[in-house]
Structures are given as structure tokens and as C-alpha cells.
Amino acid sequence: MISPSRGARPSAVTRHDALIILQARMGSSRLPGKVLAPLGDRSLLAQCIERLVAARVGEVLVATTTRPEDEAVVAEADAAGVAVVRGPIDDVLGRFVGALDGWTGPYVIRATADNPFVDFDGPARLLRLLDAGADYAVEEGLPIGAAVEAMRVEVLREAGALASTPYEREHVTPFIRQSADRFAVCGTPAPFELRRPSLRLTVDTRQDLQFVRSLVDQAGDALLPLGQVIALADRSAGWAGVA
Numbered sequence: 001m002i003s004p005s006r007g008a009r010p011s012a013v014t015r016h017d018a019l020i021i022l023q024a025r026m027g028s029s030r031l032p033g034k035v036l037a038p039l040g041d042r043s044l045l046a047q048c049i050e051r052l053v054a055a056r057v058g059e060v061l062v063a064t065t066t067r068p069e070d071e072a073v074v075a076e077a078d079a080a081g082v083a084v085v086r087g088p089i090d091d092v093l094g095r096f097v098g099a100l101d102g103w104t105g106p107y108v109i110r111a112t113a114d115n116p117f118v119d120f121d122g123p124a125r126l127l128r129l130l131d132a133g134a135d136y137a138v139e140e141g142l143p144i145g146a147a148v149e150a151m152r153v154e155v156l157r158e159a160g161a162l163a164s165t166p167y168e169r170e171h172v173t174p175f176i177r178q179s180a181d182r183f184a185v186c187g188t189p190a191p192f193e194l195r196r197p198s199l200r201l202t203v204d205t206r207q208d209l210q211f212v213r214s215l216v217d218q219a220g221d222a223l224l225p226l227g228q229v230i231a232l233a234d235r236s237a238g239w240a241g242v243a
Contacts, residue, residue: 018057018123018127019099019107019108020057020058020108021109022060022063023063023064024045024048024112025064025065025070031203031209034114035073037209039212040216040217044113046076048112057124060082061082064077065089066086093159093163093172094169097157103153106130107127108151109149110150114145114203115203117145119142120225122139122146122190125191126138126148126150127150133184135151136155136185137188139187140188140189140197141190141197143196143200145201145202158182194227196230199233215236219232
């Protein structure tokens with residue numbers, strides 16, 4: 001299993017009441033196979049898993065599709081020591097609901113496998129909002145690709161039963177976010193020092209991939225907190241991270 005001890009400084013309190021579902025598939029339309037693209041000595045998917053494990057809020061589970069090409073995703077997740085569930089290709093919401101089978105904890109965190117620099121302190125901050133009564137929580141103002149979403153299990157199940165449009169099914173949380181009359185939706189500002197909404201730390205294009213590779217190369221073997229990743233990005237020569 002991947003260890004989160006490589007210089008990581010995640011939240012001090014370890015929790016075990018959240019299921020982190022990491023959606024991943026090989027069939028990206030703009031950059032096929034990107035989830036297994038190498039970043040330093042690991043894949044993009046392994047890097048994502050490592051940072052989510054470092055959040056120390058619960059189990060990490062990879063949710064992929066039933067397509068044959070995603071056997072490679074299953075193998076990579078197995079190598080990283082995390083469980084895998086497989087489900088519909090386009091109905092990602094259905095895939096997430098299926099991933100809840102057997103899970104008895106109260107909370108779910110959604111993450112995507114194109115974000116290799118997710119803030120590993122973010123999940124704990126969001127769970128505190130759910131503890132305080134929110135049904136859904138997300139932080140606003142983080143770099144693109146650094147945020148996750150948190151919600152109650154019963155809220156995700158309700159969205160799975162009621163969401164009807166292809167957009168809602170593909171993107172998992174729009175039905176929840178657009179139903180403030182039904183759910184307690186909390187969009188909260190990210191910590192001030194981490195607010196960089198123009199900085200791209202996601203991988204959607206080959207240019208994005210080259211940029212995050214340069215950051216991984218600079219970080220070496222250290223699992224850096226997001227603030228230090230932002231500092232690396234600011235110092236990078238020829239930085240082209242503005243959206």
C-alpha cells in the first residue's frame with residue numbers, strides 16, 4: 001500500500017468516517033489514458049491515491065468503468081493497495097451510488113483522478129462542515145484541481161434516485177448543488193493562503209500534464225502540502241498556469 005509518510009503533513013486528527021471515492025477511467029476524450037501517465041516515479045492515478053490516503057479521513061476507493069481498457073485502472077489501484085468498484089461508463093452518479101454498497105459510515109468525499117495536487121488537508125475541513133449540519137460542502141477559491149466535494153451518504157443516495165438529466169448523472173453532484181431547497185449546501189471560502197483560483201493544478205491537456213510533471217520533478221520524493229505546491233508553481237520558469 002502507498003504510504004502517506006513521505007514528508008506529508010496532513011490534518012492532525014485521523015478520522016475513519018468518510019469514504020473517499022476517486023473516479024478514474026482511461027477514456028478521456030482530450031487526453032486518453034492520462035490517469036496512467038507517469039509523474040516522476042508513479043502514475044497520475046497513484047499520485048492522486050497517495051494524496052487522498054494522506055488526508056487520513058477514511059477509506060479510499062477507486063470507481064472505474066466496466067470497459068475492458070479500464071482493467072489497467074484496476075491493476076494500478078490494486079498495486080496501490082486500494083479497493084476498486086466498476087460501474088456505468090456515462091452514469092458516474094450511478095457508479096458512485098454503487099460504490100456505497102457495504103459502506104456504513106456517514107460521509108462520502110468525491111475526488112477525480114486528474115487532480116494530482118489535491119489539498120490533503122481539505123477533506124478534514126469539509127467533514128467539520130458536515131459535522132456542523134451541512135449536507136454538502138465544497139471549498140471555493142482553491143487552485144483548479146485542488147478541491148474535493150463532501151456530502152452525506154443519504155444525500156448522495158437521494159441524488160442517485162432523483163437526478164434525471166445526462167449532465168446530472170455524468171457530473172455526480174449538480175443535482176445536489178442546485179437543490180438548496182432540499183439540501184443544506186455549503187460553499188465556503190478556502191483558507192486565505194490557498195486561494196489561487198487562476199492556477200491550474202489539474203490535468204486536462206498535454207500542456208497541463210507537462211506543467212504538473214515539472215512540479216513533481218521539483219518536489220522530488222516529498223509529499224508537499226498545497227501551500228508549498230503553489231509556491232513551486234509561482235517559482236516555475238515559464239509558468240503558464242492561468243486559466
